[in-house]
Amino acid sequence: MFFAHSTSALDRSDWQPLLDHLKQVAELSAARGQKFGAGSAAALAGWLHDLGKYAPAFQRYIQGRGPSVDHSTAGAQLLMQDAQSGDRSDQVMAQLMAFIVAGHHAGLPDRQGSSGSLDQRLQKAIETLDPTWHAEIVANRRGLFPDPFHWHPEKSRHAFQLSMLGRMMFSCLIDADRIDTERFYAAVEGRQVDRSWETLPDIIGRLITALDSHMAGMSVRDTPVNRLRAEILTHVRAKAGAPRGLFTLNVPTGGGKTLASLAFALDHARHHGMERIISAIPFTSVIDQTASIVRGIFGEDVVLEHHSAIDEESLGGREARDKLRLAMEDWNAPIVVTTNVQLFESLFSDRPSRCRKLHNLANAVIILDEAQTIPLHVLHPSVAALDELARNYGCSIVLCTATQPALACPDFAGGFELAPDRELAPDPTALHGALRRFRLELAGDMSDDDIVAALTGHEQALVIVNSRAHALGLYQAAKTAGLAGLVHLTTRQVAADRRAILAEIRQELHQGRACRVIATSLVEAGVDLDFPRVFRTEAGLDQIAQAGGRCNREGRRALEQSIVTVFRPTEAKPPREIKGFIGDMGRMQTAHGNDLLSPAAMRDYFGEVYWRKGPDGLDRIPAKDDDGRATTIKTMDAFRIGSGLAAFAYRTVGEGFRLIASGLLPVVVASDDESRQTLAGLRGGWLTAGAAARRLQQHIVQVPPKARQVLIDNGHVRYVEGFGDQFAELITHSLYSREIGLHWENADYLGIETAII
Numbered sequence: 001m002f003f004a005h006s007t008s009a010l011d012r013s014d015w016q017p018l019l020d021h022l023k024q025v026a027e028l029s030a031a032r033g034q035k036f037g038a039g040s041a042a043a044l045a046g047w048l049h050d051l052g053k054y055a056p057a058f059q060r061y062i063q064g065r066g067p068s069v070d071h072s073t074a075g076a077q078l079l080m081q082d083a084q085s086g087d088r089s090d091q092v093m094a095q096l097m098a099f100i101v102a103g104h105h106a107g108l109p110d111r112q113g114s115s116g117s118l119d120q121r122l123q124k125a126i127e128t129l130d131p132t133w134h135a136e137i138v139a140n141r142r143g144l145f146p147d148p149f150h151w152h153p154e155k156s157r158h159a160f161q162l163s164m165l166g167r168m169m170f171s172c173l174i175d176a177d178r179i180d181t182e183r184f185y186a187a188v189e190g191r192q193v194d195r196s197w198e199t200l201p202d203i204i205g206r207l208i209t210a211l212d213s214h215m216a217g218m219s220v221r222d223t224p225v226n227r228l229r230a231e232i233l234t235h236v237r238a239k240a241g242a243p244r245g246l247f248t249l250n251v252p253t254g255g256g257k258t259l260a261s262l263a264f265a266l267d268h269a270r271h272h273g274m275e276r277i278i279s280a281i282p283f284t285s286v287i288d289q290t291a292s293i294v295r296g297i298f299g300e301d302v303v304l305e306h307h308s309a310i311d312e313e314s315l316g317g318r319e320a321r322d323k324l325r326l327a328m329e330d331w332n333a334p335i336v337v338t339t340n341v342q343l344f345e346s347l348f349s350d351r352p353s354r355c356r357k358l359h360n361l362a363n364a365v366i367i368l369d370e371a372q373t374i375p376l377h378v379l380h381p382s383v384a385a386l387d388e389l390a391r392n393y394g395c396s397i398v399l400c401t402a403t404q405p406a407l408a409c410p411d412f413a414g415g416f417e418l419a420p421d422r423e424l425a426p427d428p429t430a431l432h433g434a435l436r437r438f439r440l441e442l443a444g445d446m447s448d449d450d451i452v453a454a455l456t457g458h459e460q461a462l463v464i465v466n467s468r469a470h471a472l473g474l475y476q477a478a479k480t481a482g483l484a485g486l487v488h489l490t491t492r493q494v495a496a497d498r499r500a501i502l503a504e505i506r507q508e509l510h511q512g513r514a515c516r517v518i519a520t521s522l523v524e525a526g527v528d529l530d531f532p533r534v535f536r537t538e539a540g541l542d543q544i545a546q547a548g549g550r551c552n553r554e555g556r557r558a559l560e561q562s563i564v565t566v567f568r569p570t571e572a573k574p575p576r577e578i579k580g581f582i583g584d585m586g587r588m589q590t591a592h593g594n595d596l597l598s599p600a601a602m603r604d605y606f607g608e609v610y611w612r613k614g615p616d617g618l619d620r621i622p623a624k625d626d627d628g629r630a631t632t633i634k635t636m637d638a639f640r641i642g643s644g645l646a647a648f649a650y651r652t653v654g655e656g657f658r659l660i661a662s663g664l665l666p667v668v669v670a671s672d673d674e675s676r677q678t679l680a681g682l683r684g685g686w687l688t689a690g691a692a693a694r695r696l697q698q699h700i701v702q703v704p705p706k707a708r709q710v711l712i713d714n715g716h717v718r719y720v721e722g723f724g725d726q727f728a729e730l731i732t733h734s735l736y737s738r739e740i741g742l743h744w745e746n747a748d749y750l751g752i753e754t755a756i757i
Contacts, residue, residue: 001017002017002018002019002053002054002059002130002132003015003016003017003018003053003059003062004016004017004018004020004021004022004050004053005021005062005181005184005185006062006063007185007188014188016184018050018053018054018136019136021050021180021181021184022046022047022049022050022136022137023047024176024180025046025047025049025050025173025176025177025180026043026044026046026047026139026176027043027046027176028046028175028176028179028180029042029043029045029046029172029173029175029176029177030042030043030046030172032171032172032175032176032359033168033169033172033359035275035359035362035363035393035394036146036168036362036392036393036394037146037147037148037149038144038146038165038168038169038172040140040143040144041093041096041097041144041145041146041169042169042172042173042176043139043140044097044139044140044141044144045097045100045101045169045172045173046173046176046177047137047139048075048078048079048097048101048137048139049072049075049100049101049104049173049177050071050072050075051071051074051075051078051101051129051133051137052069052070052071052072052073052074052075052126052127052129053071054074054129054130054132054133055069055071055074055126055127055128055129055130056127056128056130057069057127058071058127069127070124070126070127072101072102072103072104072105072106073102073121073122073124073126074126074127074129075098075101075102076098076099076101076102076118076121076122077098077121077122077126079094079095079097079098079101080094080095080098080122082094082141083095083098083644086142088644089144089145090142090143090144090145091644092145092162092641092644092646093144093145094141095645095646096162096165096166096169096646097169098118098122099111099118099166099170099646099648099650100166100169100170100173101173102118102121103170103350103352103650104170104173104174104177104352105352107350107351107352107650107651107654108166108167108170108350108355108650108651108654109121109350109650109651110648110649110650110651110652111645111646111647111648111649112647113626113649116651146165146392149165149392150391150392152387152388152391154414156636157384157414157636158641159639159640159641159646159648160381160384160388160636160639161388161391161392162639162641162646162648163639163648163650164347164385164388165392166648166650167347167349167355167358167650168358168359168362168393170352170355170358171355171356171357171358171359172359174352174355174356175330175356175357175359178329178356179195195330195332197302197332197333197334198301198302198334199275199334200269200274200275200276200277200334200335201269201270201273201274201275203302203334204266204269204270205270207266207298207302207334207335208266208267208270210297210298210299211259211262211263211266211297211298214296214297215233215259223555224434225254225435225555228255228431228434228435229255229256231426232251232255232256232260232425232426232431233256233259233260233263235424235425235426236249236260236261236263236264236424236425237260237263237264237267239264239424240264240267240268240270240271241267241268241271242268242421242422244268244272244274244390244394244395244396245390245396245397245422246386246387246390246396246397246399246416246417246418246422247264247396247397247398247399247422247423247424248398248399248400248404248418248422248423248424248425249261249264249398249399249400249401249423249424249425250401250402250404250423250425250428250431250599251400251402251425251428251431251435252402252431252432252435252436252437253402253435253437253545253546253548253549253553254435254437254549254553254554254555255402255425255431255435257369257400257401257402258290258293258369259293260424261279261367261369261398261400262277262279262294262367264398264424265277265365265367265396265398268365268396269365272396273363274363274364274365274394274396275334275360275362275363275364276331276333276334276335276336276360276361276363276364276365277334277335277336277364277365277367278331278335278336278338278343278361278364278365278366278367279294279335279336279337279338279366279367279369280338280339280340280342280343280366280367280368280369281337281338281339281340281369281370282339282340282369282370282373282374283339283373283522284339284495286369286370286527287305287337287338287339288499289527289528290337290369291303291305291337294335294337298335302333302334302335303333303335303336303337304328304331304333304335304336304337305337305338306328306331306336306337306338306339306342329353329356329357330356330357330360331357331360331361332360340368340373340374340659341659341660343366344374344378344382344385344657344659345657345658345659346358347385348381348385348635348653348654348657349654349657350650350651350653350654350655351654361389361393361395362389362393362394362395363393363394363395364394364395364396365395365396365398366386366389366395366396366397366398367398367400368386368397368398368399368400369400369401370400370401371399371400371401371404371405371407372401372403372404372405372542372606374405374659375659375660375661376609376613376617376618377617377618377619377620377621377661378619378621378635378657378658378659379610379618379619380413380414380615380618380619380634380635380636381619381635381636381657383407383412383414383415383416384414384636386416387416387417398424402545402546402549403541403542403545403546403602404428404599404602404603405542405602405606406603406604406606406607406610407606411603411607412607412610413615428599429598429599429600432597432598432599435555436559437548437551437552437553437555437559437562438534438548438551438552438559438562438563438564439559439560439562439563439564440544440548440564440566440596440597441563441564441565441566442566442589443565443566443567443568444567444568445567445568445569445570446567446568446569446570447569447570447571448473448474448477448569448570448571449477450567451463451474451478451535451567452474452477452478452481452483454535454565455478455483455516456481456483458516458532458533459485459513459514459515459516460485460509460512460514460515460516460531460532460533461516461517461531461532461533461534461535462517462519462523462529462531462533462534462535462547462550462551463516463517463518463519463534463535463536464519464520464521464523464524464534464535464536464537464547464550465518465519465520465537465569465572466520466521466537466539466572466574466575466578467520467572467575468490468491468492468520469572469745470537470569470571470572471488471489471490471518471519471520472488472490472492472740472743473571473572474518475488475518478516478518483516484514484516485508485513485514485515485516486516486518487501487504487505487515487516487517487518487519488518488519488739488740488741489501489502489505489517489518489519489520489522489523490519490520490522490741491520491522491701491702491741492701492740492741492742492743493701493738493740493741493742494669494671494698494699494700494701494741495697495698495699495700496672496674496675496698496699497671497738497741498522501738502523502527502529505517505529506528506529509529509530509531515531517529517531521539521543521546521547523550524543524546524547524549524550527550528553529550529553530550530551530552530553530554530556531550531551531552532551532552532557532561532562533551533562533563533565534547534548534550534551534563534564534565535564535565535567536548536564536565536566536567537566537567537568537569537572537574538566538567538568538569538574538578538582538585539574539578539581539582539585540578540581540582540584540585540605540609541581541584541585541588541596541597541601541602541605542602542605542606543581544564544566544585544596544597545597545602547564548564548597551563551564580609580612581609583612584605584608584609584612585605587608588601588604588605588608591604592604615634616634619634619635619636620632620633620634621633621634621635621653621656621657621658622656622661623652623655623656624652633649633652633656635653635656635657638652638653639653663704663705664702664703664704664705665702665703665704665705665708665728666700666701666702666703666728667700667701667702667703667708667711667717667728667729667730667742667744668696668699668700668727668728668729668730669699669700669701669730669736669742670699670729670730671699671733671736671738672699674695674698674699675695675696675698675699678692678695678696678699679692679696679720679727679729682720682723682727683720683721683722689723689726689727692727693726693727696727701736701741701742703742703744707744707745708728708744710744711730711735711744712728715731715732716730716731716732716735717729717730717731717732718731730742
């Protein structure tokens with residue numbers, strides 16, 4: 001008898017037989033891979049992933065009579081032997097599965113170069129296997145390539161498509177292996193593991209009824225804007241029977257995009273029997289309001305909210321929290337509300353934990369909110385991944401935005417193949433005119449004193465600037481001038497405080513009290529605020545449009561009284577990246593001066609941005625060269641096929657692919673009981689580093705590396721002992737206030753002052 005998993009029973013009566021484990025994993029993996037035609041291949045990965053456990057040395061190890069043994073390389077080596085024969089598709093599939101099997105614990109490896117590469121593993125001498133495996137493992141090892149498989153018309157994309165197939169099959173294996181192992185130990189320990197969710201096809205009728213009831217119950221006045229929203233909704237839902245694939249929803253702010261896209265997703269999912277709706281939001285500052293809307297309509301029991309800023313204590317009782325944490329591993333819920341970071345970084349990850357959920361993207365409707373916010377340095381591979389989900393994994397993708405980027409080919413090289421009838425909105429150009437809420441005013445140079453003077457004449461106004469330093473200086477100038485209702489809102493403040501401040505701003509606006517907010521761009525792109533007057537420093541055209549979405553958002557004021565003033569600050573230079581966007585916007589003024597925010601102007605603007613950045617600027621991630629020195633590579637170039645060799649750099653891409661590459665470092669600000677208890681748990685050992693890091697996401701401020709070092713050198717910040725440099729805790733709490741956030745600029749001066757005192 002060969003065993004896969006052991007318990008404390010010395011007689012081995014409740015140990016899991018290896019054959020049982022392999023059979024169960026193969027069946028579970030096949031069921032997941034079947035959704036995209038890779039069921040047989042996923043089953044083979046399940047049969048071979050623990051082949052090395054047939055080694056007598058591993059059986060001695062599991063019995064406590066020997067050292068740990070590598071059990072994942074044997075299956076990979078067998079698969080690479082298969083890759084030496086058969087047709088080209090058999091050879092490719094064998095190589096893909098070798099990556100998968102070799103990486104099912106340590107993560108998908110690079111093919112060549114790095115320590116732990118697949119080639120190194122394949123050359124490794126392994127323990128001899130007992131020949132019993134030949135009789136026990138009976139699995140098809142030929143003819144496994146998905147059929148049909150829809151190749152991209154550009155041959156240069158084929159290697160990327162294969163790498164994504166490998167990652168999707170990896171997801172099937174990881175989920176199957178973890179599920180079977182979990183079930184085994186849960187049964188031995190007599191505990192229940194609740195991963196059960198109602199499936200979307202089973203409850204789709206109920207959800208559509210709930211949405212219809214919500215719409216009918218909304219207190220809606222008969223106004224031109226509300227009639228237009230109803231028209232948009234009706235038009236969008238009428239297109240739900242269209243074939244699966246890529247769609248755009250180009251609706252100006254205030255046109256009801258959130259509910260319209262959700263209604264389309266439900267109707268479309270019912271029409272095609274789809275399994276899941278995933279809503280990806282660009283910023284954690286916005287996700288709360290979207291998740292709240294969705295839960296309010298459908299209830300808590302069908303919605304999973306998954307992002308770094310989630311408050312675990314808000315998830316309900318212990319059983320509910322446990323169930324939701326489990327669902328975050330595999331996205332098995334019928335509706336998932338998540339962030340672009342979670343979605344895209346998982347799609348390019350090498351880590352088993354992040355890849356585990358990917359198979360549940362197959363046969364899903366994915367709503368990508370504010371599609372224009374995908375960072376430029378990963379735009380090309382992100383577009384390629386979305387295209388591949390639609391092309392080969394049964395997904396429908398809805399690119400939902402008020403400022404639709406020009407991502408269709410031929411305007412965008414390697415972009416989406418989008419026919420005009422894939423636009424869900426009725427006549428975006430006409431909608432832009434009908435839903436115009438504000439006038440755009442280009443004011444030229446304005447000093448901070450000019451802005452303060454302008455604010456004096458407006459009880460409620462929003463000023464958005466390009467940097468935290470400028471926001472703080474302007475806020476202090478306005479405070480010195482004695483303006484009432486001042487609010488400072490930037491990422492100097494921790495996320496928990498920002499959320500509370502936003503709620504207070506909404507309350508002040510609703511009550512009609514003085515509310516003058518000075519903020520950075522974190523209030524743009526979907527944040528539900530409605531000011532009569534907005535001032536915006538020069539930036540990209542899409543950012544100007546997003547700022548405008550905070551002006552007269554509900555359309556209750558006259559157009560003439562709702563003004564967005566774009567100005568050039570005399571006290572602050574734009575960041576280098578923003579400076580380029582300002583130039584791109586300036587070039588639009590010549591061609592579209594009469595209507596800078598029209599769909600045509602926006603399309604030309606994004607075309608200008610992409611042309612200026614060039615191919616290198618739309619796909620560039622950090623990596624290391626052969627000598628270990630820092631460099632950069634293109635994600636799409638990291639996956640190559642030549643002479644039958646799949647030279648894929650899964651680990652390099654997984655480590656370098658980050659949507660947010662700020663170059664900043666975190667400082668933990670323990671300013672409330674929750675954060676203080678989390679740090680106490682970390683020090684006391686009853687919280688793991690991972691659990692503490694998740695809880696502290698709401699309580700960190702990102703600062704420049706040099707600034708953090710000055711804080712450390714002057715004793716204001718200290719690393720939590722025992723965890724290296726993972727947790728840098730603010731010790732001098734006077735440097736942080738809810739009003740200002742973390743004021744690090746005078747850290748060295750304050751260090752001297754403290755020493756004198």
